[in-house]
Amino acid sequence: MAKVDYEKRERIGYVTLNRPEALNALDDELNDALWSVWADFHADETVDVAIVTGAGKAFCSGADLKSFLPKWEHATMLDARRNAARGIGGGITRGQHRIPKPIIAAVNGFAIGGGFELALACDIRIASEKARFGVFEVRHGLHQGDGGIVRLVAVAGIGTALDLTLTGREVSAEEAYRLGLVSKV
Numbered sequence: 485m486a487k488v489d490y491e492k493r494e495r496i497g498y499v500t501l502n503r504p505e506a507l508n509a510l511d512d513e514l515n516d517a518l519w520s521v522w523a524d525f526h527a528d529e530t531v532d533v534a535i536v537t538g539a540g541k542a543f544c545s546g547a548d549l550k551s552f553l554p555k556w557e558h559a560t561m562l563d564a565r566r567n568a569a570r571g572i573g574g575g576i577t578r579g580q581h582r583i584p585k586p587i588i589a590a591v592n593g594f595a596i597g598g599g600f601e602l603a604l605a606c607d608i609r610i611a612s613e614k615a616r617f618g619v620f621e622v623r624h625g626l627h628q629g630d631g632g633i634v635r636l637v638a639v640a641g642i643g644t645a646l647d648l649t650l651t652g653r654e655v656s657a658e659e660a661y662r663l664g665l666v667s668k669v
Contacts, residue, residue: 488517489539490524497525497534504540509548510598526583536606537590538599546597546620591615591666596654601632604639604665611666615657622652640664 489500499521501508508514525534538544589595589606596618603609603617611617619636621627628636628649636645640663648655657669 486517487511487514488521490521492528492531495530495532497521497528497531499525499534499536501536501538501544504538504542506548507542507545507594508538508540508599509545511548511551522583525585532585534585534587535590536587536602537592540593541614542594542599543589543591543615544596544599544602545594546599546601549624591617591657596620598630598632601628601630601635604632604635605630609666610668611657611660613657613669615660615666615669617648617655617657617660617665618652619648620652622649 485502487501487503489498489502491498491500499518501514501518503509503511503514510518525531586607587605589603589609591603591609591611593612593614594616595603596616597620600617600619619628619632627633633645633649636648640648644663647653655663655665657666660666661669
């Protein structure tokens with residue numbers, strides 16, 4: 485089973501993170517597949533817009549900590565640089581922000597950690613009533629990578645960005661709408 489499904493219909497690219505058993509947590513395989521989808525979408529002149537969502541009850545729960553943490557916990561400086569260059573533990577939006585076509589996040593459940601960053605990197609965010617957002621990295625002593633802090637400030641302002649980044653609290657779809665994180669619920 486592919487970890488990212490990509491279907492093209494009527495000039496729309498439908499991107500579905502397909503790892504529902506892990507709440508669409510990002511591991512190396514899913515990350516690489518997503519990069520490939522963005523490259524294809526960018527180059528394909530028959531597709532004008534992409535909609536990204538998650539299979540099951542989550543949009544994306546961020547990094548798969550079981551595969552992510554071991555690559556960083558005891559890494560030498562050289563290994564850390566190699567991991568960063570490869571996009572391990574970050575880079576989920578690599579190339580996405582350079583695409584001149586609109587990308588819409590259809591947030592259908594949890595968008596936490598790197599999943600929230602993925603949604604923030606989209607041009608438009610639409611949430612289901614069940615959507616939940618959060619900067620949960622702080623709960624693990626980590627911080628946002630891959631431009632997440634900058635995007636959160638740009639979308640919601642410094643006060644909201646600090647609130648969410650420092651507290652790691654969960655935000656409902658309704659509150660996300662009030663804060664300007666999503667366009668529609």
